[in-house]
Amino acid sequence: MSENQIYTLTVNGSQREVKDSWIGESLLYVLRERLGLPGAKGACEQGECGSCTVMMDGAAVCSCLVLAASAVDADIKTVEGLAPDGSLTDVQQSFINNGAVQCGFCTPGLIVAIHNLLDSQPNPSELEVREAISGNICRCTGYGRIFAAVQDVIEQRGATR
Amino acid sequence: MSTVKTRRDVLGTNALRPDGAAKVKGEFSFSSDMWSDGMLWGATLRSPHPYARIVRIDTSPALAIDGVRAVLTAEDVPGVLTYGLIDQDQPVFAVDYVRYMGEPVAAVAADHPETCRRALAAIIVEYEVLTPLTDPELSLDTSTPAIHPNGNVFRHQRIVHGDTSVVGDVVVEGEYEIGMQDQAFLGLEAAMAIPDADGAGIELHIATQWLHEDQKQIAACLGLPIERVRLVLGGVGGAFGAREDISLQVHSCLLALTTKRPIKMQYSREESFFGHVHRHPARVHIRHHAKADGTIVKIEARMLFDGGAYASTSSAVLINGITHIQGPYRCPSAVVDGFAVRTNNPPCGAMRGFGVVQACYAHESQMDRLAEACGLSHVEIRLRNAMRTGDTLITGQPVESVAPVERCIRETDALPLPPPLIDSPDVLELPGGTGLTSRSENIRRGIGWGVSIKNIMYSEGFDDYSTARCTLQDGVVALKFATSEVGQGFVTLAPQIARSVLGVTDVVVEPMDTTIGSAGSTSASRQTWMSGGAVDGACRLVRERLFEHVGLANGIDALRLVIEDDEIVDTMGTLRIKVTDAAPGVRFEETFEHHHRPTEDLDENGQGNCHVAFAFVAHRAVVDVDVELGLVKVVQVATAQDIGRALNPLSVQGQLEGGIAQGLGLAVMEEVIVQDGRVRNPSFTDYLLPTALDAPEVVYSLIEEPDPQAPLGAKGVGEPPCISVTPAIASAIRQATGRDIRRVPVRPQDICL
Numbered sequence: 007m008s009e010n011q012i013y014t015l016t017v018n019g020s021q022r023e024v025k026d027s028w029i030g031e032s033l034l035y036v037l038r039e040r041l042g043l044p045g046a047k048g049a050c051e052q053g054e055c056g057s058c059t060v061m062m063d064g065a066a067v068c069s070c071l072v073l074a075a076s077a078v079d080a081d082i083k084t085v086e087g088l089a090p091d092g093s094l095t096d097v098q099q100s101f102i103n104n105g106a107v108q109c110g111f112c113t114p115g116l117i118v119a120i121h122n123l124l125d126s127q128p129n130p131s132e133l134e135v136r137e138a139i140s141g142n143i144c145r146c147t148g149y150g151r152i153f154a155a156v157q158d159v160i161e162q163r164g165a166t167r
Numbered sequence: 168m169s170t171v172k173t174r175r176d177v178l179g180t181n182a183l184r185p186d187g188a189a190k191v192k193g194e195f196s197f198s199s200d201m202w203s204d205g206m207l208w209g210a211t212l213r214s215p216h217p218y219a220r221i222v223r224i225d226t227s228p229a230l231a232i233d234g235v236r237a238v239l240t241a242e243d244v245p246g247v248l249t250y251g252l253i254d255q256d257q258p259v260f261a262v263d264y265v266r267y268m269g270e271p272v273a274a275v276a277a278d279h280p281e282t283c284r285r286a287l288a289a290i291i292v293e294y295e296v297l298t299p300l301t302d303p304e305l306s307l308d309t310s311t312p313a314i315h316p317n318g319n320v321f322r323h324q325r326i327v328h329g330d331t332s333v334v335g336d337v338v339v340e341g342e343y344e345i346g347m348q349d350q351a352f353l354g355l356e357a358a359m360a361i362p363d364a365d366g367a368g369i370e371l372h373i374a375t376q377w378l379h380e381d382q383k384q385i386a387a388c389l390g391l392p393i394e395r396v397r398l399v400l401g402g403v404g405g406a407f408g409a410r411e412d413i414s415l416q417v418h419s420c421l422l423a424l425t426t427k428r429p430i431k432m433q434y435s436r437e438e439s440f441f442g443h444v445h446r447h448p449a450r451v452h453i454r455h456h457a458k459a460d461g462t463i464v465k466i467e468a469r470m471l472f473d474g475g476a477y478a479s480t481s482s483a484v485l486i487n488g489i490t491h492i493q494g495p496y497r498c499p500s501a502v503v504d505g506f507a508v509r510t511n512n513p514p515c516g517a518m519r520g521f522g523v524v525q526a527c528y529a530h531e532s533q534m535d536r537l538a539e540a541c542g543l544s545h546v547e548i549r550l551r552n553a554m555r556t557g558d559t560l561i562t563g564q565p566v567e568s569v570a571p572v573e574r575c576i577r578e579t580d581a582l583p584l585p586p587p588l589i590d591s592p593d594v595l596e597l598p599g600g601t602g603l604t605s606r607s608e609n610i611r612r613g614i615g616w617g618v619s620i621k622n623i624m625y626s627e628g629f630d631d632y633s634t635a636r637c638t639l640q641d642g643v644v645a646l647k648f649a650t651s652e653v654g655q656g657f658v659t660l661a662p663q664i665a666r667s668v669l670g671v672t673d674v675v676v677e678p679m680d681t682t683i684g685s686a687g688s689t690s691a692s693r694q695t696w697m698s699g700g701a702v703d704g705a706c707r708l709v710r711e712r713l714f715e716h717v718g719l720a721n722g723i724d725a726l727r728l729v730i731e732d733d734e735i736v737d738t739m740g741t742l743r744i745k746v747t748d749a750a751p752g753v754r755f756e757e758t759f760e761h762h763h764r765p766t767e768d769l770d771e772n773g774q775g776n777c778h779v780a781f782a783f784v785a786h787r788a789v790v791d792v793d794v795e796l797g798l799v800k801v802v803q804v805a806t807a808q809d810i811g812r813a814l815n816p817l818s819v820q821g822q823l824e825g826g827i828a829q830g831l832g833l834a835v836m837e838e839v840i841v842q843d844g845r846v847r848n849p850s851f852t853d854y855l856l857p858t859a860l861d862a863p864e865v866v867y868s869l870i871e872e873p874d875p876q877a878p879l880g881a882k883g884v885g886e887p888p889c890i891s892v893t894p895a896i897a898s899a900i901r902q903a904t905g906r907d908i909r910r911v912p913v914r915p916q917d918i919c920l
């Protein structure tokens with residue numbers, strides 16, 4: 007399946023050339039299988055579960071629904087690009103501390119979605135948090151520890167503002 | 168997985184997941200994240216028919232496609248043609264007949280997933296379509312032609328106990344139905360199969376619940392000696408029972424051995440719905456006899472489980488169902504008939520709760536009716552009949568486990584109720600949520616109860632032992648076991664055990680694979696007890712060696728030594744030495760197998776000590792129902808669970824909340840819809856799962872009465888949370904609506920039409 011399409015994506019601040027690809031590949035596939043960035047996960051490839059959430063030009067998108075070749079002009083950020091090497095963001099640390107991670111398959115998508123929420127709305131209500139992540143399915147936790155993790159971050163950020 | 172901890176997170180603390188950082192950064196390697204030089208992709212061709220005879224298969228058009236490296240069918244299976252956990256009746260690839268929609272017929276290996284799709288489309292399979300057997304009642308009818316050489320009944324078992332002629336002052340009777348639920352783990356089936364250079368062996372990286380059982384079944388199908396099939400646990404994205412059976416294991420290995428290349432195989436969500444077993448749909452007819460004061464004197468029940476096309480664990484699910492049909496209540500007499508049957512519906516097997524979910528929905532619906540018939544409250548009827556330690560089950564087995572049923576109920580009852588529905592709530596708080604479809608004046612609130620008993624560990628004489636190895640050197644412990652970490656947190660618990668027993672801080676969990684003995688399955692709420700027991704045993708053996716060493720070096724009896732925090736202390740002298748400094752350069756290594764006490768088969772009357780131990784839980788659900796539109800919002804679930812001992816309270820909370828969400832799913836939204844043997848909703852668009860907006864508030868109380876039989880005093884906590892919450896929610900809907908709800912999931916039309 008090499009139809010020799012070459013294009014370049016901007017991912018986590020670097021230019022990444024995509025070679026020998028098939029034009030029908032999703033951004034999720036290209037990130038995972040061609041660019042060595044398996045942080046975004048696929049669990050439905052229909053835009054229903056949010057596991058594949060990445061940022062494109064500052065908006066959270068389901069990368070399973072984006073054709074990679076159409077994302078050439080976008081600034082793409084994946085879960086791998088959220089924190090500098092060896093460190094964790096406040097959301098990531100809070101997920102660990104609050105037991106919001108079980109199998110962890112939903113986690114990268116949720117982390118990206120929550121950063122996106124808190125960037126645009128630093129002080130969301132509990133309902134706003136629920137709504138913001140209602141497109142991210144978690145089968146393990148029942149969401150309780152995830153809400154607790156988000157609440158902790160909101161409080162910490164509020165305290166340091 | 169290399170996991171060095173720097174805090175002294177012993178048993179009882181909220182130790183954090185050692186794999187947490189990798190998971191939040193997206194660096195944890197799930198089985199679908201694996202990649203190998205020179206790998207090919209594998210894919211499966213599945214039957215579009217629930218029942219058909221295969222007239223002809225022509226794979227040559229697929230083989231002719233550029234990039235296709237192999238196309239395999241049943242003819243290419245070198246070993247046994249079938250597999251299965253209990254009866255090996257499920258074909259690797261269909262032979263002559265397909266018996267369910269989605270049954271594997273062929274597999275391909277190609278250079279790209281898209282090439283695989285084209286190859287699957289090019290394979291010609293000519294079917295003679297047959298009329299599927301889809302009504303499980305018909306499977307019991309001896310005049311129905313057998314759809315499999317082994318017949319249409321997987322198992323029939325009776326329970327006859329006590330004085331079966333007793334008649335109650337009060338008799339309530341009902342017929343209940345439980346729909347087919349999917350485990351819907353998030354991390355889809357995925358594997359990487361890497362052939363040995365000599366072509367006579369294979370290494371499979373796989374997300375599974377039970378490495379050694381997979382290994383045994385795979386080796387048999389591949390026709391390889393077991394030691395040439397090595398399994399390594401790939402990162403597992405949830406399991407809930409759906410990874411206990413073989414799915415793509417044999418296919419990926421066969422493709423790898425044929426092409427001599429690594430094979431990556433992963434299912435799509437749709438394929439996943441066809442590729443693993445589901446929770447059995449069941450029909451339960453049940454009659455309770457009680458004294459006028461509500462004391463149960465007898466139950467009579469008939470349970471029918473639709474096992475679908477192949478056996479999987481149907482026969483064990485059946486036994487769990489019928490042996491738990493009395494619920495957590497005393498019941499001196501019983502007549503129960505249980506059947507698990509074969510149909511052309513999707514195969515069913517293990518899912519969290521394993522047969523007890525179906526039983527619980529029926530007995531708890533009955534308890535409500537019994538309460539009403541006797542003029543008692545839903546709480547009183549349950550307290551009056553609550554089981555205690557020492558009571559005898561309808562199987563004749565004494566309940567030796569701690570059985571704090573009454574406490575579960577009372578502590579749940581004492582938990583605070585949510586505030587009443589306010590006049591103008593945010594629409595997101597109403598049934599219908601973002602759909603904005605509800606108006607508050609149509610909303611009624613209801614409160615319902617559910618209480619359950621669940622066996623833990625395997626039953627009926629099966630010795631599901633677990634193995635662990637502990638190595639200690641210079642204060643650093645390495646633990647090795649084959650226990651599948653599926654998300655539940657055994658990788659957190661095992662180091663906690665080592666820290667408690669050995670006074671160390673740093674614990675490394677080695678990769679889980681088949682280079683050590685079996686740990687049994689991550690199922691049946693058993694790993695805390697079984698693998699926890701194995702790790703504890705191995706660590707204790709190492710501690711003995713360490714004490715001997717220190718005793719010898721200091722001229723004192725090793726029996727005088729104990730661990731206090733991170734030191735070895737002489738209880739009769741002054742010696743006090745850090746574990747890290749106690750034996751420089753010396754390596755201690757011990758392996759331990761933990762076996763639970765033996766269990767028995769049931770006799771023809773269903774009598775026998777067939778289960779190891781039991782755990783109990785109570786749930787109270789508060790729901791708001793839009794009675795016009797049939798929409799339900801679960802507002803709050805209160806629960807008190809018998810857990811023995813909270814080894815990691817944060818993990819326990821996560822299990823409670825996660826299980827409750829799954830039970831909520833079965834109560835009001837989750838169902839694999841099967842019509843004429845065809846699955847109608849194999850996607851997350853049509854199979855609805857609870858989202859963050861559906862999650863109820865969970866208030867809880869942990870009941871800690873350490874079980875003397877349990878190695879760490881702790882009972883498994885995985886399954887109970889999802890069992891009685893379903894009937895509690897259904898009951899709350901009945902209370903809110905006055906409707907006679909007999910089936911779950913409760914659909915809008917069950918409420919408003």
Ligand code: FES
Pocket residue numbers: 047048049050051052053054055056057058059068069070071
């Ligand atoms: S994989 Fe993209 S939304 Fe599910």
Ligand code: FES
Pocket residue numbers: 106107108109110111112113143144145146147353404405654
């Ligand atoms: S932690 Fe498993 S799906 Fe969320």
